[in-house]
Amino acid sequence: MAETGKNKVVVIGGPTASGKSATALDVAQEFNGVIINADSMQIYKGLPVVTACPTPEDEARIPHRLYQVMDPAETCSAGLWEKMCIEEINKAWAEGKLPVVTGGTGLYIKTLVEGISQLPPIPDDIRNAVRKRGDEDGVEALYKELCEKDPEMGARLKPRDMQRICRALEVLETTGKSLAVLQREIKPQPVLKADYATHVIMPPRDILYGRCDKRFDIMLDQGAIEEVRALEAMKLDPKVPAMKALGVPELLSYVRGQTSLDEAREKAQMQTRRFAKRQCTWFRNQISHPKIHSAQYSESLCDEIYNIIRQFLLT
The missing domain is CATH 1.10.20.140 (Histone, subunit A)
Structure with a gap:
């Protein structure tokens, strides 16, 4: 990365199944980057298929950080994630690499880029x-x-x-x-003083919903049910975030014999589409000055983003 890239951070957000991870992978490869997770579920261990974590091939291609680093019995707050993310950003800068923060948890991204109100501690x-x-x-x-x-x-x-x-x-x-x-x-202030370029991948709704449905079927083929069985065996508090990851409640009902696989699939796909819709609303209304790309992952989309990032790194 050019020296002008110091203190620069690229953020690639978007709803689930939008293609943001594939885009981030290409961006990181193009600009000598490190990918840093901003997804509140991919941070937990034990659910790489259900949460669509990077594959071993992805990790061999580009360094990935903050994926599967917390026990599923734990709860990761936006503040804790921000602290870990800043550590990884500073490491990337020290190595002369471009931090590429990517994920669908809008609150995490907003916390990093804009800061959150520092409230008094609770006794x-x-x-x-x-x-x-x-x-x-x-x-x-x-x-x-x-x-x-x-x-x-x-x-x-x-x-x-x-x-x-x-x-x-x-x-x-x-x-x-x-x-x-x-x-x-209490006006929020970002903890990390950096220049951020925020890109949001937001395909047309019909394409996005189709990708959501297809993603769940792929998860089933890749072992999602086995992951959920292992999660069930841990006897976790049902209130912890990992128990609420997309697809987990529905597959738990199937594993427990409370519903058929077809019913679990249909409900999980519906919930995933609804979640994606809420994410789109969040990114449009809660993130300041993002560059929204109304397209699905493609070579031409990446070329467009590359050109914007090149200019960003030179300013």
Whole structure:
């Protein structure tokens, strides 16, 4: 990489099955890069097929970082991912390589590029008390409590999103203020001072949905059911993120004999399409100044991105 590329970071985001990983692989090869994962599920061990992690051939071609580095019993926050990502970016710079951050977790990308509000720490007694209420009374009761105490956050969150409901209540009880208010008051600043070029791969919806359906069938052929059986054998807390990865709940129902494989496939494909739609909305509305490419992975798309990156590295 040319010396002018120092302190430059290329980000390639997009919905699931958009072709962003293949694009990132070509970009990294073209510009002497290192690929750094920005997918909240690919960070966990044990689910390389279900989460579509890079293949051994991909990893032999280009260095990949932050894939399958955490135990599935753990939970990776945006803040923890940001810390690990910055370490990998600095290593790439030190080696004279271009960091290519890629994934579909928009919150991770937003955290890196724009920063997140630095909220006060939550005391252990408050955190434990809120979590205990959640375990004893259930998510419905906790959500009702949030809506009564903090209507703005109640309207913002999904009724069964236990993790974020707990977080909102913890912040409210710690600070006396709504998380929504604090996020407006505390302006985020990126931790890493760098120049970012953010590209979003967003194929037309009919093509994207077709790719989502095809991807799930490929996963089944490559051993997704065996991975989910192994995950089931670990007897993890059902609330941990790895248990909610795309396709896992549906395949768990199949493994447990609660549904047929055809029913699991149909439901998983539907959920994947819905998730991809939400990702598209996020990238359009929450990421500042991305270059959106309304096309699927192709040689011409890569050539277009190469030209933009060359100019970016020279500025």
